[in-house]
Amino acid sequence: xxxxxxxxxxxxxxxxxxxxxxxxxxxxxxxxxxxxxxxxxxxxxxxxxxxxxxxxxxxxxxxxxxxxxxxxxxxxxxxxxxxxxxxxxxxxxxxxxxxxxxxxxxxxxxxxxxxxxxxxxxxxxxxxxxxxxxxxxxxxxxxxxxxxxxxxxxxxxxxxxxxxxxxxxxxxxxxxxxxxxxxxxxxxxxxxxxxxxxxxxxxxxxxxxxxxxxxxxxxxxxxxxxxxxxxxxxxxxxxxxxxxxxxxxxxxxxxxxxxxxxxxxxxxxxxxxxxxxxxxxxxxxxxxxxxxxxxxxxxxxxxxxxxxxxxxxxxxxxxxxxxxxxxxxxxxxxxxxxxxxxxxxxxxxxxxxxxxxxxxxxxxxxxxxxxxxxxxxxxxxxxxxxxxxxxxxxxxxxxxxxxxxxxxxxxxxxxxxxxxxxxx
Amino acid sequence: xxxxxxxxxxxxxxxxxxxxxxxxxxxxxxxxxxxxxxxxxxxxxxxxxxxxxxxxxxxxxxxxxxxxxxxxxxxxxxxxxxxxxxxxxxxxxxxxxxxxxxxxxxxxxxxxxxxxxxxxxxxxxxxxxxxxxxxxxxxxxxxxxxxxxxxxxxxxxxxxxxxxxxxxxxxxxxxxxxxxxxxxxxxxxxxxxxxxxxxxxxxxxxxxxxxxxxxxxxxxxxxxxxxxxxxxxx
Numbered sequence: 001x002x003x004x005x006x007x008x009x010x011x012x013x014x015x016x017x018x019x020x021x022x023x024x025x026x027x028x029x030x031x032x033x034x035x036x037x038x039x040x041x042x043x044x045x046x047x048x049x050x051x052x053x054x055x056x057x058x059x060x061x062x063x064x065x066x067x068x069x070x071x072x073x074x075x076x077x078x079x080x081x082x083x084x085x086x087x088x089x090x091x092x093x094x095x096x097x098x099x100x101x102x103x104x105x106x107x108x109x110x111x112x113x114x115x116x117x118x119x120x121x122x123x124x125x126x127x128x129x130x131x132x133x134x135x136x137x138x139x140x141x142x143x144x145x146x147x148x149x150x151x152x153x154x155x156x157x158x159x160x161x162x163x164x165x166x167x168x169x170x171x172x173x174x175x176x177x178x179x180x181x182x183x184x185x186x187x188x189x190x191x192x193x194x195x196x197x198x199x200x201x202x203x204x205x206x207x208x209x210x211x212x213x214x215x216x217x218x219x220x221x222x223x224x225x226x227x228x229x230x231x232x233x234x235x236x237x238x239x240x241x242x243x244x245x246x247x248x249x250x251x252x253x254x255x256x257x258x259x260x261x262x263x264x265x266x267x268x269x270x271x272x273x274x275x276x277x278x279x280x281x282x283x284x285x286x287x288x289x290x291x292x293x294x295x296x297x298x299x300x301x302x303x304x305x306x307x308x309x310x311x312x313x314x315x316x317x318x319x320x321x322x323x324x325x326x327x328x329x330x331x332x333x334x335x336x337x338x339x340x341x342x343x344x345x346x347x348x349x350x351x352x353x354x355x356x357x358x359x360x361x362x363x364x365x366x367x368x369x370x371x372x373x374x375x376x377x378x379x380x381x382x383x384x385x386x387x388x389x390x391x392x393x394x395x396x397x398x399x400x401x402x403x404x405x406x407x408x409x410x411x412x413x414x415x416x417x418x419x420x421x422x423x424x
Numbered sequence: 425x426x427x428x429x430x431x432x433x434x435x436x437x438x439x440x441x442x443x444x445x446x447x448x449x450x451x452x453x454x455x456x457x458x459x460x461x462x463x464x465x466x467x468x469x470x471x472x473x474x475x476x477x478x479x480x481x482x483x484x485x486x487x488x489x490x491x492x493x494x495x496x497x498x499x500x501x502x503x504x505x506x507x508x509x510x511x512x513x514x515x516x517x518x519x520x521x522x523x524x525x526x527x528x529x530x531x532x533x534x535x536x537x538x539x540x541x542x543x544x545x546x547x548x549x550x551x552x553x554x555x556x557x558x559x560x561x562x563x564x565x566x567x568x569x570x571x572x573x574x575x576x577x578x579x580x581x582x583x584x585x586x587x588x589x590x591x592x593x594x595x596x597x598x599x600x601x602x603x604x605x606x607x608x609x610x611x612x613x614x615x616x617x618x619x620x621x622x623x624x625x626x627x628x629x630x631x632x633x634x635x636x637x638x639x640x641x642x643x644x645x646x647x648x649x650x651x652x653x654x655x656x657x658x
Binding site: 023057083084085086087088090091093096097107108194198199200201269403407408411412416417418419420421422423 | 425428431433434435436439441442444445461463464465466467468469470471472473
């Protein structure tokens with residue numbers, strides 16, 4: 001693995017995140033697993049070290065070329081497993097001593113894995129976390145088979161796991177517009193460097209499913225609608241100078257539509273929302289709007305066209321010959337002025353997580369955290385394991401109006417929510 | 425396990441108030457499990473410092489060799505004037521500006537500002553000596569640079585210790601600009617007429633006073649402050 005010739009290009013999404021890097025911000029996210037007993041850090045460290053070589057995308061360092069950044073195998077020993085901190089998803093130094101872009105934490109009975117988004121998306125990180133946990137449990141005598149997303153650490157990494165699937169499927173003849181227009185921006189008082197406020201609500205997945213079914217929508221559509229409802233209410237209460245559309249940035253896992261085993265990024269964004277300038281939307285109307293939006297846009301044709309828009313930029317010979325420093329300035333400005341402005345909040349749903357049957361008795365729950373938002377706002381991440389659905393809000397602002405309206409709405413809908421938070 | 429009476433959510437056992445609306449749990453002894461480990465750790469993590477020694481060495485070599493090269497050229501090839509002193513001085517000033525920020529990150533910002541001001545004064549002194557302009561150096565350059573350094577230091581000091589709000593920062597900037605303009609005006613007048621008098625800077629001073637009073641009014645009234653924040657999106 002120390003062969004520096006085995007470099008690989010950053011994928012389409014992965015190219016954007018390093019340009020947004022600043023001393024106080026990194027595009028980092030976290031996936032966590034809670035077991036039914038306290039974590040033993042020494043065993044976890046060994047399991048981490050054993051697992052890492054199986055995942056070349058995580059055992060990598062980011063380097064700067066003249067035109068692009070690229071990843072190359074990282075020969076340094078695995079980073080140390082650390083005791084968890086109150087402020088997760090801290091910025092990552094791309095040029096740290098060990099050059100790793102991952103972190104592994106433990107706290108009580110929880111193992112958390114943080115990843116710089118250039119390396120992988122939620123599914124890749126989750127695969128790594130499940131494999132580490134399986135190795136950890138095996139080291140304590142539990143026989144866990146290699147199934148349900150647990151990879152065999154003794155086999156060689158597959159090329160298909162490292163491929164840039166975007167380029168493989170970005171072949172639409174037409175491409176949609178990049179900008180969706182500006183959306184309502186939640187403004188709040190920025191927390192001092194570096195604080196990440198988490199409010200996590202857990203509930204029975206059964207209740208959530210029943211509430212969504214009552215309205216004839218899926219859980220993802222339902223959650224989107226509740227978040228949009230919270231944002232619309234917040235905009236009303238804020239009495240803003242000029243009303244704007246409320247839109248959610250929601251990553252879609254493209255593996256559902258295009259066959260791919262990649263452990264790197266393979267997601268694209270869709271933007272369900274409503275425009276309150278057209279009139280007041282009831283919750284039912286928001287649900288309908290989101291439902292039909294999802295049905296209309298989330299299919300292989302639209303998604304292929306969407307990723308082709310981004311791929312075209314990277315394929316353009318003019319853009320390829322532009323030096324990296326100039327690309328960095330342009331991409332950052334584009335992200336700041338267009339991409340970031342077109343959504344009011346972020347929401348991701350990792351869906352129902354499955355683990356091998358033999359592992360199930362040891363696992364209590366999963367959690368996911370979208371990490372620090374680029375601009376002061378709030379991001380929401382949902383994950384379900386067995387009958388527990390957890391909804392985690394991460395924000396770097398003091399105000400928690402969105403979270404309050406969101407969870408109160410769920411309670412009104414008859415869902416019993418248990419709240420936990422790292423706020424003082 | 426307690427429920428929030430406002431939000432209707434169940435609260436995790438270690439919470440003593442609702443994180444959504446800050447309603448306290450009552451009675452605390454009955455519902456809050458103090459002995460249980462909280463779901464999130466209490467220790468804060470710190471971000472690893474970025475090491476910039478390599479860039480600092482590269483900069484030192486780059487500017488050092490530029491200064492040396494120009495000095496040698498001036499000494500042996502283009503001997504007409506002491507032009508190389510400008511380049512050597514500029515290289516030295518740039519190094520003094522950038523090296524402490526890269527190598528001694530623990531050095532207080534005020535100290536860095538004072539060092540930068542000193543470097544600028546020395547550079548301008550060198551220009552004054554070469555051009556035989558010690559009068560403007562003492563009567564304009566020294567007071568203006570010293571005042572600028574002092575105002576920047578005061579700004580940093582107050583920003584570090586007092587409020588971080590955007591309105592307060594705006595007020596500080598306005599006051600600093602006004603004081604600097606007055607200083608500049610006084611030194612130029614003294615250089616030209618040998619007397620201390622305020623002319624154009626009086627207009628700046630009046631404008632700054634109006635803005636400052638308005639900002640203080642906004643800051644003191646929480647209702648007004650909220651309204652301005654909401655309307656201006658700050």
